[in-house]
Amino acid sequence: MRLYTHPACLEHDPGPGHVELPARLRAVLHALDHDRFAALDRVEAPRATREQLLRVHEAAYVERVLAGAPLTGTSQLGEDTPMSSGSAEAALRAAGAVCAAVDAALTSHAHRAFCAVRPPGHHATPAQAMGFCLFNNVAIGAAHALAAHGLKRVAIADFDVHHGNGTQAIFEREPRVLFASSHQSPLYPDTGSEEERGVGNIVNATLSPGDGTYAFRELWQAVLLPRLHAFRPQLLLVSAGFDAHHADPLGDLRLGSEDYAWITERLVEVARTHAGGRLVSTLEGGYDLGALAASASAHVAALMD
Numbered sequence: 001m002r003l004y005t006h007p008a009c010l011e012h013d014p015g016p017g018h019v020e021l022p023a024r025l026r027a028v029l030h031a032l033d034h035d036r037f038a039a040l041d042r043v044e045a046p047r048a049t050r051e052q053l054l055r056v057h058e059a060a061y062v063e064r065v066l067a068g069a070p071l072t073g074t075s076q077l078g079e080d081t082p083m084s085s086g087s088a089e090a091a092l093r094a095a096g097a098v099c100a101a102v103d104a105a106l107t108s109h110a111h112r113a114f115c116a117v118r119p120p121g122h123h124a125t126p127a128q129a130m131g132f133c134l135f136n137n138v139a140i141g142a143a144h145a146l147a148a149h150g151l152k153r154v155a156i157a158d159f160d161v162h163h164g165n166g167t168q169a170i171f172e173r174e175p176r177v178l179f180a181s182s183h184q185s186p187l188y189p190d191t192g193s194e195e196e197r198g199v200g201n202i203v204n205a206t207l208s209p210g211d212g213t214y215a216f217r218e219l220w221q222a223v224l225l226p227r228l229h230a231f232r233p234q235l236l237l238v239s240a241g242f243d244a245h246h247a248d249p250l251g252d253l254r255l256g257s258e259d260y261a262w263i264t265e266r267l268v269e270v271a272r273t274h275a276g277g278r279l280v281s282t283l284e285g286g287y288d289l290g291a292l293a294a295s296a297s298a299h300v301a302a303l304m305d
């Protein structure tokens with residue numbers, strides 16, 4: 001199993017006091033330095049190409065991200081997404097990691113990968129930065145699997161505490177992509193109701209503030225996993241956000257790191273049953289450093305099994 005990352009992903013600096021800070025990625029990488037992860041095949045993430053980005057983002061928006069960072073300090077792209085001088089390079093490596101992992105999953109024996117990258121991606125829409133996200137990494141990876149590898153069925157599972165509104169917006173009229181998401185409601189970005197179904201390819205399942213292990217597992221068992229199996233994906237992508245952890249400051253759910261091991265095992269089962277084991281996961285949210293490190297470790301350990 002591969003681990004894709006790049007030092008540039010540490011150089012995107014949203015400024016003092018911001019929760020989406022470089023220390024998040026440092027905490028994940030430090031945890032994955034442990035002996036039990038020695039078998040991980042560590043790969044430096046390439047930059048996404050313009051062609052890869054333009055499959056999901058408008059050209060003018062791509063230019064704004066690539067040209068938009070100040071030399072010093074931070075500027076705002078959209079309402080809530082800061083950029084620093086290192087942001088464009090970090091965003092290119094984050095999206096490039098997912099595309100490279102998709103290439104490896106489809107053309108080599110490296111069927112599984114975790115992309116330890118930031119900025120996260122699932123809130124970014126075709127023309128808008130949102131929720132600390134610049135490029136929609138998982139969507140760029142899915143579009144790459146369709147366009148460059150000719151896949152007909154790509155599924156995206158998203159267990160971040162927030163709804164992946166950007167991913168949904170990008171694929172809501174694309175029947176070759178199934179988007180299955182569990183998230184807390186009400187919560188930012190206030191999308192993702194069960195009535196939002198796209199062309200039958202969007203499956204939203206909501207949790208209420210205070211919900212924990214039982215409700216989360218029940219929702220995946222009863223609603224989301226059956227839809228993933230019925231879709232028979234040729235490749236499974238995962239938006240792995242760990243902010244539904246009970247210690248996370250942004251969400252009000254009550255998951256523990258063992259729940260992330262559980263959902264990962266179920267998703268690996270989907271990939272093994274339909275996709276020849278091909279599963280590419282990418283880091284989204286998770287804002288308590290200790291909880292993030294423990295949860296990402298549990299996730300990667302389950303991916304390696």
Ligand SMILES: [Zn+2]
Binds near residue numbers: 160161162241285286
């Ligand atoms: Zn989140």
